[in-house]
Amino acid sequence: MxxxxxxxxxxxxxxxxxxxxxxxxxxxxxxxxxxxxxxxxxxxxxxxxxxxxxxxxxxxxxxxxxxxxxxxxxxxxxxxxASGKGWWSAYKGNIGSAAMNLAELEAGAASLRTHEALFIPGLLQTEAYIRTIFSSPKLNVRDIDEATAFRLERQAILTSESAPAFHAVIHEAALHMRFGGPTVLREQLLHLIEVAQLPNITVQIFPFGADLDAALSGTFLHTITPVRELSTIVLDHPAGSLYLSDDEHLTLYDTMFDRLTESALAPIGVRTSEELATKDSLALIQHLLYTL
The missing domain is CATH 1.10.260.40 (lambda repressor-like DNA-binding domains)
Known part of the structure; x- marks a missing residue:
C-alpha cells in the first residue's frame, strides 16, 4: 500500500x-x-x-x-x-483541510455540543450571515460562494435521517454582533428560533452577568461518537484547527459544557414557569428582535 x-x-x-x-x-x-x-x-x-x-x-x-x-x-x-469520500469530497482543492476534517467529524458523530461567544454556530447560520462572515478583500466572489455553499451543505446533517443531537450554548454577545447590519441579524435570530424547534436541536443563550468561570471556557465543538474514547474536541484558531482527544481533555470539556448549560438560560422551546418566562433564551432573543 x-x-x-x-x-x-x-x-x-x-x-x-x-x-x-x-x-x-x-x-x-x-x-x-x-x-x-x-x-x-x-x-x-x-x-x-x-x-x-x-x-x-x-x-x-x-x-x-x-x-x-x-x-x-x-x-x-x-x-x-471509511473512504473519506463523503459529500465534502466535491470541494477538495477549494476548501481548506480544517473545514473538510470538520465535515467528516460531524458526519461520524452521534451528538454535537458547541459553545460560541461571538458568532452563531456555523450549523445554525443563515446564508446571508455566512456570506457576511466570509466577505473579505482576501477572498474573491468564487471563494466566498464555495465557502458559503460548503457551510450550507454541512447544515444538512441536522435534518438527515441519522441526524445527531445538537446542543449549542451561545453567549449573548453573539446576538448583538450586527454582521451585515440589522436586517441580516434579524433574519438570523428568527432562523435561530425556528431551527431550535427541531427535536434534535437544543439552543441556550448564555446571558451577560452569568457565571464568569463558565464563560471563560472559550469556544469549542465537541463531536461525540458512540464510543466515547473516540470523541473529539475541535478548537479553531487563525492558522487552522486543534483536535483534542485524550481522556483528560474529553472529561474537562464535558465538565465545562455542563457548567455552561447550568449557567445559561432555559433552552428555546422549553416551557418555563411564569416567573422565569421573561428570563429564558426565547424571551431574550425576542427582546432583541424588538430593537432591530
Missing amino acids: GMRTTISERQRRLGHELKKLREQAGLSAGEAADRIGMGRGQLSHIEAGRTSILSDRLRHLCQALGCESVPHIESLVAMSE
Whole structure:
C-alpha cells in the first residue's frame, strides 16, 4: 500500500488510537508488530496515518494489544474502512483541510455540543450571515460562494435521517454582533428560533452577568461518537484547527459544557414557569428582535 501525501484527521486519529493501545499494553512498535507478523516500519507508518491497514488485520492487532471491547474495535475498523469520500469530497482543492476534517467529524458523530461567544454556530447560520462572515478583500466572489455553499451543505446533517443531537450554548454577545447590519441579524435570530424547534436541536443563550468561570471556557465543538474514547474536541484558531482527544481533555470539556448549560438560560422551546418566562433564551432573543 502506498504512502499518503495528505493525512486527514480521521486517518491521523486512527493511527493515534492504535499507538495509544500499544503504549497502554506496554509494547514497543517492534514487539506489537511481531505479534501479528508485521514489520516494525509498517506499523509505524500505520500509527502515523501514512498508510492503511486491512480490517481483519486491524481486529487482530487490537486483540493483540489487549483491547477486548468489541464496540471500540469495530469503531476503529469503521474509521479504517471509511473512504473519506463523503459529500465534502466535491470541494477538495477549494476548501481548506480544517473545514473538510470538520465535515467528516460531524458526519461520524452521534451528538454535537458547541459553545460560541461571538458568532452563531456555523450549523445554525443563515446564508446571508455566512456570506457576511466570509466577505473579505482576501477572498474573491468564487471563494466566498464555495465557502458559503460548503457551510450550507454541512447544515444538512441536522435534518438527515441519522441526524445527531445538537446542543449549542451561545453567549449573548453573539446576538448583538450586527454582521451585515440589522436586517441580516434579524433574519438570523428568527432562523435561530425556528431551527431550535427541531427535536434534535437544543439552543441556550448564555446571558451577560452569568457565571464568569463558565464563560471563560472559550469556544469549542465537541463531536461525540458512540464510543466515547473516540470523541473529539475541535478548537479553531487563525492558522487552522486543534483536535483534542485524550481522556483528560474529553472529561474537562464535558465538565465545562455542563457548567455552561447550568449557567445559561432555559433552552428555546422549553416551557418555563411564569416567573422565569421573561428570563429564558426565547424571551431574550425576542427582546432583541424588538430593537432591530
